[in-house]
Amino acid sequence: MFPIIFRNRKTKQHHRDVANSFLRIGRLLQQGYPLEAAIIFMEPHVTVQTSSQFSYVLNLLKEGHPVYEAFQSIDIPTSIKALLYFYHYQGDIAEGFLHAGTLLRYREKIFGELNKLIRYPVALLFFCLVVFVLMYQFVLPHFQSYFSTMSESPSVITSIFLSFLNHLPYLFGGGILVLTLTCFYIIYQSNQLTHYEKIIRLLSLPILKRYVKLIITYFFSLQLGKLMTAGMSLQQALKQFELQNYLPFLQQESVQISHELHQGNSFKEIVRSKQYLKEELAFVIDNGQKTGYLGSDLEQYSDILFSELEETIQRLLHLIQPILFFVIGGFVFLLFLITMLPLFQMLGGV
Structure with a gap:
C-alpha cells in the first residue's frame, strides 16, 4: 500500500501519458498510420520524460528492432510490456497498443481511487x-x-x-x-x-x-x-x-x-x-x-x-x-x- 501512496507525481503523470499515448497510437495504426509516424505524431503531446523515451524507441525501430524490444525501454510495468510481445506474435500490434493502454490506464485509475480512499x-x-x-x-x-x-x-x-x-x-x-x-x-x-x-x-x-x-x-x-x-x-x-x-x-x-x-x-x-x-x-x-x-x-x-x-x-x-x-x-x-x-x-x- 505504501509504495502506492508515496508514488511521486512525475511517475503518475508519466504512466498516464504512456497509457493515453498507447491508446492513440493503437487507433492511428488501425487507421493505417505507420508506427513511426504514429509515435512522431504523439511526441509533442506528452511530457519531456515520455517524449525522450519515445525518441529512443524511434531510434531502435529504425535500427530494425522488433516493436516489443524497442518499447522495452519505456518506464512502465513489465506486465504491460508483455502485452506488446504477445500481440506482436499474434500479428495485431494495433490491438496490442490499445489493450496495453487500456490496462495501464485502468491500473492508474485504481491507484488513484485507492489514494483518495486512504x-x-x-x-x-x-x-x-x-x-x-x-x-x-x-x-x-x-x-x-x-x-x-x-x-x-x-x-x-x-x-x-x-x-x-x-x-x-x-x-x-x-x-x-x-x-x-x-x-x-x-x-x-x-x-x-x-x-x-x-x-x-x-x-x-x-x-x-x-x-x-x-x-x-x-x-x-x-x-x-x-x-x-x-x-x-x-x-x-x-x-x-x-x-x-x-x-x-x-x-x-x-x-x-x-x-x-x-x-x-x-x-x-x-x-x-x-x-x-x-x-x-x-x-x-x-x-x-x-x-x-x-x-x-x-x-x-x-x-x-x-x-x-x-x-x-x-x-x-x-x-x-x-x-x-x-x-x-x-x-x-x-x-x-x-x-x-x-x-x-x-x-x-x-
Missing part, C-alpha cells in the same frame, strides 16, 4: 498521533503529579491507561522496529525463492489465494487464446510463453506444461493439476477441444475473468475506507478513555 483516514491517523504526543508531553505529567500528591491512588483501570500512555513511545518505537525488520526479512526471503515458490507462498495465504489465481488465469487464458486464434498450435503458443522474459513465472510454467504434454498427458488434466490456475479453466479447455474453438473459448473466458477481477477490486476498495475509519474510531475512543478516566477520578476525589 488520504483522509491517514490524515486523521496522523492527527491522532499528534494528539497522543501532546498528551504524553503535557497531560500525563499533570495526572502523575496530581496522584502523587494525593493520598488516594488511581483505580486499577486508570492505572492501566496511564501506564499504557507512559509506555506508548516505547511500544510505538518497538512496533516500528519489528515492522521494519519483518519487511526486510520478507524481502530477503523472497529474493531467495524461485518465481514458482513465490507464487506458491502467495497461494498459501487465504486472503490472497483467490486474487492470485484470478490474475494468473486471466493473463494465461487471454494470451494463449489469442495466439491460438492467430493460427498457432498449442505447442507453438506455449513456445511463445517460453521465449518471453517479461513474466518469468509463466515462462517457467510453460516449459513444464510443454514437457508434460510431450509425456502424453492431456492439456485439460495438466491445467487441472496446477494449483495456481482456476478450476474452471480445465472445463473451458475440454469444451474448446471438443468443439474446435479452443482459442476463441479461452478469449471469451478471459473476458469473464477480467469482469470478475474488476468487481473484486471495486469490492476491496469499498472495504478499505470503512476498515480504516473503524481503526481510527477505536484510536479516538482510546484517547477519550485515557483522558476522561483520570479526570472522573480526580473529580470524584474533590
